Amino acid sequence: MRITLVAPTPPDVAAFGVRALSAYLKRHKKDVRLIFLPGGVEKFKHTEGFKYQYEKKILDEVVELCRGSSLVGISFMSNYLDRAVQLCGAIKAAMKDVPLIAGGIHPTVAPLETLMFTDMVCLGEGEEALLELAGRLERNEPYHDIRNIWGKKDGHVAKNPLRPLIHNLDELPYYDFGPDGHFIYDNVKGSIEPMTKELLKRSFPLEPHVEGSFSDAYKRTLSYKTMTTRGCPHHCTFCAEKTLADMYGGQKYLRRRSTGHVMGELMSVKKEMPFVESIFLFDDTFLARSAEDISEFAKAYKTAINLPFHIQASPGTVTEEKVEALVDAGLAFVEMGIQSTSVAAKDLYKRKVPSETILRAAEIFHRYRKRIYPPCYHVILDNPWESSNDVVETINLVLRLPRPFWLKRASLVCFPGTELYHMAKRDGIIKNEADEQREIYSKHLHMPKGSYFNFLMYLAGFSYFPRCVVRFLSGGVFLGLFDRRSLSNLYTGLNNAGEFLIMLYKGIRSLLTGDFPRLYRFFIKSTSKTA
Numbered sequence: 217m218r219i220t221l222v223a224p225t226p227p228d229v230a231a232f233g234v235r236a237l238s239a240y241l242k243r244h245k246k247d248v249r250l251i252f253l254p255g256g257v258e259k260f261k262h263t264e265g266f267k268y269q270y271e272k273k274i275l276d277e278v279v280e281l282c283r284g285s286s287l288v289g290i291s292f293m294s295n296y297l298d299r300a301v302q303l304c305g306a307i308k309a310a311m312k313d314v315p316l317i318a319g320g321i322h323p324t325v326a327p328l329e330t331l332m333f334t335d336m337v338c339l340g341e342g343e344e345a346l347l348e349l350a351g352r353l354e355r356n357e358p359y360h361d362i363r364n365i366w367g368k369k370d371g372h373v374a375k376n377p378l379r380p381l382i383h384n385l386d387e388l389p390y391y392d393f394g395p396d397g398h399f400i401y402d403n404v405k406g407s408i409e410p411m412t413k414e415l416l417k418r419s420f421p422l423e424p425h426v427e428g429s430f431s432d433a434y435k436r437t438l439s440y441k442t443m444t445t446r447g448c449p450h451h452c453t454f455c456a457e458k459t460l461a462d463m464y465g466g467q468k469y470l471r472r473r474s475t476g477h478v479m480g481e482l483m484s485v486k487k488e489m490p491f492v493e494s495i496f497l498f499d500d501t502f503l504a505r506s507a508e509d510i511s512e513f514a515k516a517y518k519t520a521i522n523l524p525f526h527i528q529a530s531p532g533t534v535t536e537e538k539v540e541a542l543v544d545a546g547l548a549f550v551e552m553g554i555q556s557t558s559v560a561a562k563d564l565y566k567r568k569v570p571s572e573t574i575l576r577a578a579e580i581f582h583r584y585r586k587r588i589y590p591p592c593y594h595v596i597l598d599n600p601w602e603s604s605n606d607v608v609e610t611i612n613l614v615l616r617l618p619r620p621f622w623l624k625r626a627s628l629v630c631f632p633g634t635e636l637y638h639m640a641k642r643d644g645i646i647k648n649e650a651d652e653q654r655e656i657y658s659k660h661l662h663m664p665k666g667s668y669f670n671f672l673m674y675l676a677g678f679s680y681f682p683r684c685v686v687r688f689l690s691g692g693v694f695l696g697l698f699d700r701r702s703l704s705n706l707y708t709g710l711n712n713a714g715e716f717l718i719m720l721y722k723g724i725r726s727l728l729t730g731d732f733p734r735l736y737r738f739f740i741k742s743t744s745k746t747a
Contacts, residue, residue, distance in 0.1 A: 217286035217354050219346075220249040222278060222307075224292050224299040227254045228421045229400065230441040230498065233291040233320050233342070235391035240343040243389050246350055250392070251281055251408065252400040253299070254419060267298050267658050274401065275306040277408040281399055282307055282314070286353055289346070290334075291320040294631045297657050304333045317349070317365070324463075325456050325633025327366050328373065336367040340378055340463060341446075343388065381464055385446065385473040390481040393489070417491045423526065423549060423589075437493035437524060440485050445472045448500040450530060452555075452565050453635035454596070454628065457500070472505070475513050479520045486521065494548065495525040503533035510538045514545035524548035531569050534577035539584065549589040550581055551624070555596045557613040558606030564599070564636075571613055582618035590620040590679065597664040597673060598627040600645050604699060607669040608690050614676045615683045623677025627664045629656055666708030668699040674711055 219241060223231040229252045238248045255268060282288050288307055292300040300318065308316055319338035323330040327337040338345055345364035352359035360369045363379040382388065398411035400419065409415065423437045447470035451458040461469040485492055503510070517525070526549040527542070534552070554574055555567055562568045581591045595610060614623065630636040630646065637656075640646045646655055664670040676686050688694075726735050 217350065218247045218249060218284055219287045219289065219350060220251065220282045220285040222251045222253070222282070222288065222290045222303055224253045224255065224290075224296045224303065227419065228441060229254050229416075229419045231291070232391060232443055232498075234289075235393065236388065237289070237291075237319075237342055237346055238397075239389040239392040241347060241350065242392065244347055246347075248392075248397060249281065249285070250394065250398045251278060252398065252411075252419075253278070253303075253408075254401060254403075255299070270299065270302050273406075274408065275302065278303060279306055279310045281408065282311060285311075285314060287315055287317065287350060289317045289319060289338075292318070292322055293320060294322040294326075294633075294656065295629075295661065297322060301333050308333075315353070317346075319346075321456055321460075322632065325459055329632075331366065331368060331373060336365055338365050340364055340460065341382055343382065344379060378463060381467050381469070381471070382446075383468065383471055385471055386477040390484060391442065393485075413489070413491070416489070420492070421496070423494055423524070438491055439494045439496045439526065440482075440489065440492040441496040441498050442478075442481060442485075443498050444478050444502070445470065445499045447471055449504040449533075450501065450567070452567055453639075454565055454630070456631060456633040458635065459633045470504075472509075475509075475516050478513070479516050482517075482521045486523075492523070494523050495521065497525060497527050500528060501530045501533055502527040503529040503535075503538055505538075507535065507537045507541075511541050514541040518545040522546060526550075528552070529577070531574045531577040534580055536580050536583070539580050543584050543587050547588060549592070551592040551594065552577060552581075553594045554610070554613070555594065556599065556602065556606070556610045558602055558609045560606050561596075561599055561602055561610075564601050564639075565596075566635075574613065575616060578617045578621070585620070590622055592622040592624055593617065594624045594626065595673065596626050596628050597670050598667075600628075600640075601643075604669065604695060607673070608695075611669070611672055611676050611686065611690055614673065615686060620679035622679075623673070624662075625664050625670070625673060625677065626661055627659060629659050629661055631656060664711075666704040666706070666711065668695070668703065668707060671707040671710060674714065 221234040221238060223229075223234045225231040231252060234250055238250055241248050253274070288311070290300055290303055300322075304316060304318070307314075315336060316334050317336040317338055318330050318334040319342045323334075323337045324339045327339060330337045342364065345362055348362050349359055349365060352362070359365075360367050360374045361376060363376050366373055366375050368374075393416065395411035395413060395416060399408050400411050400415050401407070402409040402415060417438060420438045420440065423439055447461065448455070448457040449470055451461065482495060505513070524546050527547065528551045530553055539547070555565055556562065557571050557574070578591070578593070581588070593614070595614065597607070599606075628636075630640040637646075640655070646652050664673075672686055672690055675681050675689075676683075723735065726732070
């Protein structure tokens with residue numbers, strides 16, 4: 217039997233879920249086809265909020281690729297719900313007798329909602345459950361009692377219990393990066409094409425251009441993204457990881473692959489994908505490991521891989537010993553979550569990290585400024601539970617960060633399955649379905665609302681913008697004058713103008729330095745029907 221898995225995915229097509237499932241099923245001699253539909257949000261229909269509409273041609277191509285399958289699956293996150301509904305609707309309309317199963321974060325935290333447009337939902341880890349389902353279908357046996365899977369049966373939902381977590385991640389195969397049996401939407405041809413190394417290469421992310429100077433060797437490295445863990449050491453209320461950990465109460469939810477297993481994967485990547493020039497270790501908090509584990513990883517990585525790499529961290533996990541070991545091994549770029557420093561937000565998010573801990577971590581990165589990119593710090597804006605003074609407090613912290621750095625601003629989204637989602641419903645922030653669509657599914661995570669405070673945070677994020685000016689504009693007199701909803705469009709326009717100037721600067725710099733691959737990517741992204 218053939219199993220076809222569909223992944224509406226960000227442009228980098230990392231799509232860890234379907235790649236892990238495909239690798240596991242192929243290990244057990246199953247015929248698996250993967251369809252990747254990469255897309256950002258730049259081409260959304262803004263008149264309907266940030267809602268994406270597939271062309272009928274694309275939906276028809278997906279259906280044709282699914283024909284002949286005995287099982288079709290789709291994996292998606294909450295911000296891809298609109299796409300998943302469209303895909304499932306097209307597949308079910310054309311293939312009524314083929315079972316359709318959904319998995320991923322959103323189906324796991326909202327299974328009953330998902331069952332409104334699918335036949336089955338896989339909760340949590342899917343490797344063993346999907347393999348068992350495939351076996352039952354091959355043998356034409358009943359399949360409504362499989363653990364981890366909920367499905368419709370005789371007019372009701374069969375809510376089967378969870379199976380234990382996979383604790384030894386080294387038993388799992390490496391992610392399936394094909395290209396055999398893989399298909400991808402080609403935004404140059406405007407159609408779904410068989411995956412080639414050239415198409416895969418085009419989808420891989422480039423290490424970002426950030427403020428500050430750095431060597432030409434790092435300017436446009438193609439980056440392979442992977443994860444070495446499952447789970448997260450933190451339980452932030454804005455993230456569904458807490459819900460997933462609670463589902464498996466009593467079991468160790470944060471699990472790590474061994475250094476040897478990770479090195480095996482990366483050595484395979486270097487062999488099979490020689491165009492890869494850097495590695496992005498996409499774990500939520502890579503530095504949550506002990507100093508001993510970091511040292512072991514760094515030594516093995518330097519010897520076996522020796523490529524620049526990129527990690528994510530949280531302030532409380534940063535130590536000079538860890539950073540020194542990783543920089544020596546090739547660490548080139550670090551992202552770290554600040555979120556907010558106000559007492560209200562730290563209580564709300566359950567991220568009670570002292571400001572001095574954040575500054576100490578930033579200072580450690582700053583000591584290595586001649587050897588790594590300027591770090592990227594994350595903040596969360598548009599929090600309805602924060603006051604004006606709370607936001608100013610975070611702005612003041614940002615103004616104390618050692619320069620240069622890069623600031624990534626996110627708009628708070630209370631995704632289903634998070635504690636904040638339930639609080640938003642309790643407090644009347646989400647009152648009905650229209651609110652839910654506007655505040656969750658049609659909200660752009662990385663485009664904060666037009667407001668005076670968000671504009672000040674935007675200015676604070678420019679490493680060399682005069683800090684005294686931002687402090688001056690944060691004063692009470694200016695807040696009274698300019699913190700007005702009626703000026704929202706003005707602040708949105710100023711933000712857009714700033715982004716345009718940054719894009720223009722990057723384009724000119726790429727032209728002058730001969731960085732034509734980046735220019736080509738930008739041209740394709742700007743002119744294609746999907747991003």
